[in-house]
């Protein structure tokens with residue numbers, strides 16, 4: 373949670389008026405989503421990993437990160453760039469495309485947004501839990517960080533087929549755990565994504581085979 377906490381501190385420094393915990397959580401989500409922009413030429417680019425491909429071992433192996441980033445995510449980027457040519461989405465930003473498109477364009481745009489947030493949230497220097505306002509907001513909602521972890525892991529383990537589990541916030545700042553199928557993202561429900569774990573098999577199968585629940589338990593060590 374170091375990265376989330378650092379983003380939180382930066383947000384607080386930039387703000388001149390007192391904020392509630394939930395508002396600060398929304399600021400974190402905005403920061404994360406803000407990392408995802410259409411390129412100047414209207415084409416989307418493969419995001420650069422903010423760490424080396426072996427930095428998350430042993431929780432996620434170098435091989436999994438390499439394939440996940442350079443093959444799977446790169447494939448979504450190339451697909452979207454090809455699919456939007458000549459459509460009303462050619463010059464749209466990624467969030468707009470995810471909110472307004474359907475079919476193949478939605479699937480690929482959603483997966484780019486999801487993965488850009490996913491890869492950005494990890495760190496090799498995790499403290500294992502958030503602190504400050506984010507921790508308080510989680511405790512206010514689930515009673516304790518441990519209860520939140522249990523509910524989050526359960527939601528991730530029970531996504532049927534391929535999809536995602538997210539911690540997200542609604543417009544009032546209430547925190548929620550959501551399950552998203554395939555390439556969907558909480559923004560399609562008017563929610564701000566805060567933390568998302570990919571439960572497509574390509575995210576964990578090389579390292580955990582069918583043991584998705586075990587992967588979800590381990591992943592806290594790199595958030």
Ligand SMILES: [Fe+2]
Nearest residue numbers: 444570572575
């Ligand atoms: Fe993925």
